[in-house]
Amino acid sequence: MRNTGPVAHSLLLVDDEPRIRRVLRLALEDEGYQVAEAANGYDALAALRREPPDVVLLDLMLPDRDGFTVCREIRRASDVPVIMVTARTDSHDVVAGLEAGADDYVTKPLVAKELSARIRALLRRVEPANARQAELLEVGDLRIDVLGAEVTRDGEALPLTRTEFKLLAELAGAEGKVLSREQLLSKVWGYGYFGDSRIVDVHVRRLRLKIERDPASPTHLVTARGLGYRLVS
Amino acid sequence: MRNTGPVAHSLLLVDDEPRIRRVLRLALEDEGYQVAEAANGYDALAALRREPPDVVLLDLMLPDRDGFTVCREIRRASDVPVIMVTARTDSHDVVAGLEAGADDYVTKPLVAKELSARIRALLRRVEPANARQAELLEVGDLRIDVLGAEVTRDGEALPLTRTEFKLLAELAGAEGKVLSREQLLSKVWGYGYFGDSRIVDVHVRRLRLKIERDPASPTHLVTARGLGYRLVS
DNA sequence: CCGCAGATGTCGGATTCATGACAGTCGTAA
DNA sequence: TTACGACTGTCATGAATCCGACATCTGCGG
Numbered sequence: 001m002r003n004t005g006p007v008a009h010s011l012l013l014v015d016d017e018p019r020i021r022r023v024l025r026l027a028l029e030d031e032g033y034q035v036a037e038a039a040n041g042y043d044a045l046a047a048l049r050r051e052p053p054d055v056v057l058l059d060l061m062l063p064d065r066d067g068f069t070v071c072r073e074i075r076r077a078s079d080v081p082v083i084m085v086t087a088r089t090d091s092h093d094v095v096a097g098l099e100a101g102a103d104d105y106v107t108k109p110l111v112a113k114e115l116s117a118r119i120r121a122l123l124r125r126v127e128p129a130n131a132r133q134a135e136l137l138e139v140g141d142l143r144i145d146v147l148g149a150e151v152t153r154d155g156e157a158l159p160l161t162r163t164e165f166k167l168l169a170e171l172a173g174a175e176g177k178v179l180s181r182e183q184l185l186s187k188v189w190g191y192g193y194f195g196d197s198r199i200v201d202v203h204v205r206r207l208r209l210k211i212e213r214d215p216a217s218p219t220h221l222v223t224a225r226g227l228g229y230r231l232v233s
Numbered sequence: 234m235r236n237t238g239p240v241a242h243s244l245l246l247v248d249d250e251p252r253i254r255r256v257l258r259l260a261l262e263d264e265g266y267q268v269a270e271a272a273n274g275y276d277a278l279a280a281l282r283r284e285p286p287d288v289v290l291l292d293l294m295l296p297d298r299d300g301f302t303v304c305r306e307i308r309r310a311s312d313v314p315v316i317m318v319t320a321r322t323d324s325h326d327v328v329a330g331l332e333a334g335a336d337d338y339v340t341k342p343l344v345a346k347e348l349s350a351r352i353r354a355l356l357r358r359v360e361p362a363n364a365r366q367a368e369l370l371e372v373g374d375l376r377i378d379v380l381g382a383e384v385t386r387d388g389e390a391l392p393l394t395r396t397e398f399k400l401l402a403e404l405a406g407a408e409g410k411v412l413s414r415e416q417l418l419s420k421v422w423g424y425g426y427f428g429d430s431r432i433v434d435v436h437v438r439r440l441r442l443k444i445e446r447d448p449a450s451p452t453h454l455v456t457a458r459g460l461g462y463r464l465v466s
Numbered sequence: 467c468c469g470c471a472g473a474t475g476t477c478g479g480a481t482t483c484a485t486g487a488c489a490g491t492c493g494t495a496a
Numbered sequence: 497t498t499a500c501g502a503c504t505g506t507c508a509t510g511a512a513t514c515c516g517a518c519a520t521c522t523g524c525g526g
Contacts, residue, residue, distance in 0.1 A: 081358075091346065091347045094347045094350065095346050095347055095350040098350040098354040099353075101357075103354055103358055104337065104351075104354070105351075111327075113324065113328050114324045117331040118327075118337075118338075120331065120332075121336055121337070122336075125336055125355075125358055126358065145409070147409075147411065148410050149411045149457050161458070161459075161513080161514060161515080162458065162514080196516085196517075196518095198471095198517095199516065201471090201472065202516085202517095203515085204472095204473095223471090223472070225472080225524095394503055395503085395504095396504070428505070428506085429506070431507090432506080434483065434485095435484095435485090435505075435506085436504085436505095437483095437484095449484095456482095458481095459481080
């Protein structure tokens with residue numbers, strides 16, 4: 001199962017000055033990011049391979065090689081978003097940084113809020129491309145294509161209605177966990193729904209008729225008596 | 234440096250000052266871009282709808298409404314890259330601009346080379362997503378030549394109209410995924426179309442008459458009831 | 467036996483699509 | 497210019513099917 005909740009985005013902070021790293025790390029963690037550090041280009045590339053972050057913040061002046069080179073080396077192996085963070089304000093450096101493959105170029109002194117906003121803007125642009133792959137859920141013999149709004153078993157499409165599909169997708173998204181009627185109501189029917197929560201039962205039953213091999217004794221969509229329902233393999 | 238692609242990238246330049254527009258246009262055309270202009274937010278939105286550019290350059294201070302608002306309005310229906318171009322250097326404005334949905338924020342006075350580099354960096358990030366369309370798509374027995382605007386089946390060209398083709402191309406570009414009427418409206422009919430979304434149904438039907446072997450029971454262009462349509466093999 | 471949660475069946479209003487007809491628009495050829 | 501056809505958008509109608517609601521039944525624990 002893929003991650004469900006909003007996990008913090010991870011940053012790799014590359015700067016040779018410990019003091020700057022510390023200040024930036026605190027500011028960025030304050031903005032809700034998970035921050036890893038590297039003090040030079042070599043470490044940065046190693047860290048990138050070991051645990052790819054969502055965004056790289058790259059200082060231009062590094063002890064081993066300059067940031068342009070590091071950026072090009074990063075680009076040779078990865079499409080990870082890179083933001084150049086540097087004290088050099090010269091326009092030629094900006095152009096060189098961007099040409100080296102960076103996505104953005106910001107100059108010190110930094111305003112944390114602005115850097116954070118630029119990171120968000122970049123992620124906003126990049127995320128959708130990554131998200132496409134993560135939308136095929138598998139539970140038991142069911143394959144749930146969230147984007148295609150289709151559920152297949154043995155390659156055969158199951159004819160679910162919209163509500164049934166949303167219900168199944170919610171349950172699959174929290175596979176193994178019990179979801180109460182109220183939780184399902186608010187997720188599938190929306191927060192503004194005030195009807196009887198028994199409607200969940202009805203749709204659970206209809207869903208079982210379609211996804212369970214023996215609807216009379218469900219193996220996937222099981223009742224958690226007094227609690228709700230959950231989907232298991 | 235001229236851009237490499239076969240077709241120049243198009244920019245929409247939104248600024249109320251004719252003098253600035255002229256300077257920027259010349260500089261950007263020199264960089265190899267094809268530049269359209271708008272003097273206010275209203276014209277910008279109209280131009281965007283009429284002929285979506287690859288990138289929008291948006292000044293913050295416009296006569297009718299401020300750039301933040303215009304940016305948000307753009308974002309409501311379009312993913313087009315937006316670069317804020319303004320004289321306001323305050324960090325709060327940068328954050329506000331990016332939060333309004335802009336991809337980048339650059340301040341005047343401008344260095345054309347830097348602006349151009351930022352445009353390229355942004356396009357580099359965005360293009361791959363669009364690149365899917367710039368190819369030859371195959372769905373089932375249909376071969377869709379997006380650039381040539383031609384669809385063939387068994388080597389035989391199908392006589393699709395422009396709207397039918399755009400509709401088919403959009404669906405093929407997201408093969409297997411359900412596209413809602415609203416998504417199709419904004420992509421095929423363009424940003425800001427306010428007509429009845431039922432028009433999609435009509436064109437789907439006309440498309441089916443041409444691409445389906447048995448239009449009464451479609452196998453390729455299938456209905457996702459309550460959700461939209463999708464194209465499958 | 468009672469009380470309760472879950473399961474089932476059915477019904478009718480509401481949604482959602484498919485379809486055919488028609489009118490307006492646009493480009494082109496006469 | 498006019499006439500024409502292709503293309504497009506709008507609408508009305510009917511059919512399909514969805515889904516909330518209700519009534520009832522079952523199974524289980526106390």
